[in-house]
Amino acid sequence: AQSVAQPEDQVNVAEGNPLTVKCTYSVSGNPYLFWYVQYPNRGLQFLLKYITGDNLVKGSYGFEAEFNKSQTSFHLKKPSALVSDSALYFCAVRGYVTGNTPLVFGKGTRLSVIA
Amino acid sequence: GAVVSQHPSWVICKSGTSVKIECRSLDFQATTMFWYRQFPKQSLMLMATSNEGSKATYEQGVEKDKFLINHASLTLSTLTVTSAHPEDSSFYICSARGGRAEAFFGQGTRLTVV
Numbered sequence: 001a002q003s004v005a006q007p008e009d010q011v012n013v014a015e016g017n018p019l020t021v022k023c024t025y026s027v028s029g030n031p032y033l034f035w036y037v038q039y040p041n042r043g044l045q046f047l048l049k050y051i052t053g054d055n056l057v058k059g060s061y062g063f064e065a066e067f068n069k070s071q072t073s074f075h076l077k078k079p080s081a082l083v084s085d086s087a088l089y090f091c092a093v094r095g096y097v098t099g100n101t102p103l104v105f106g107k108g109t110r111l112s113v114i115a
Numbered sequence: 116g117a118v119v120s121q122h123p124s125w126v127i128c129k130s131g132t133s134v135k136i137e138c139r140s141l142d143f144q145a146t147t148m149f150w151y152r153q154f155p156k157q158s159l160m161l162m163a164t165s166n167e168g169s170k171a172t173y174e175q176g177v178e179k180d181k182f183l184i185n186h187a188s189l190t191l192s193t194l195t196v197t198s199a200h201p202e203d204s205s206f207y208i209c210s211a212r213g214g215r216a217e218a219f220f221g222q223g224t225r226l227t228v229v
Binding site (some may be wrong): 032033034036042043044045046049051090094100102103105106107108 | 118119121147149157158159161164166172206208210216217218219221222223225
């Protein structure tokens with residue numbers, strides 16, 4: 001079975017500081033990994049994905065994530081946080097690629113960037 | 116990225132009535148669409164998966180007769196909440212996937228049943 005763990009319910013960071021939102025996963029075979037962001041009363045916006053290739057993936061709004069196979073992790077990072085980055089972040093995984101396979105989401109991590 | 120439009124954004128209905136939520140992929144063909152339900156401060160709970168022209172596959176515990184899903188075309192899926200009750204009040208989100216690995220999400224629909 002596929003699963004995603006986001007160990008932190010809440011992450012607080014000062015504006016301008018680097019941020020990290022943690023994610024670990026469990027899946028059979030090669031993982032397809034994703035990060036999404038959700039603003040209040042809105043759907044999810046796609047940030048980035050890892051399919052294959054370089055372990056460091058760059059995405060939207062200056063975010064990046066590093067795939068670590070040995071640690072089964074896919075932590076989201078940004079070098080310098082903005083107040084506007086405050087939102088709910090979801091990590092998701094798919095264990096194999098077929099059209100029907102849904103994403104499995106973590107519980108979400110609320111990021112609060114303080115000015 | 117690809118655009119998925121969900122309508123309405125919010126709806127209030129009386130108990131016992133039915134509500135239809137539409138999900139459209141605007142610039143790509145969505146071979147598969149997913150419907151999720153999100154409770155306050157919780158993650159997304161997958162309700163069902165639908166493929167164009169086929170019956171939806173419902174997750175365990177989701178009543179298929181209550182949550183009717185239709186995916187009649189490659190750009191449109193609908194979720195109808197039949198005989199709605201206050202406990203059906205929630206945030207419903209659709210997601211669509213075409214040829215890419217990632218799925219794209221609608222804006223969500225806030226349903227309140229009074």
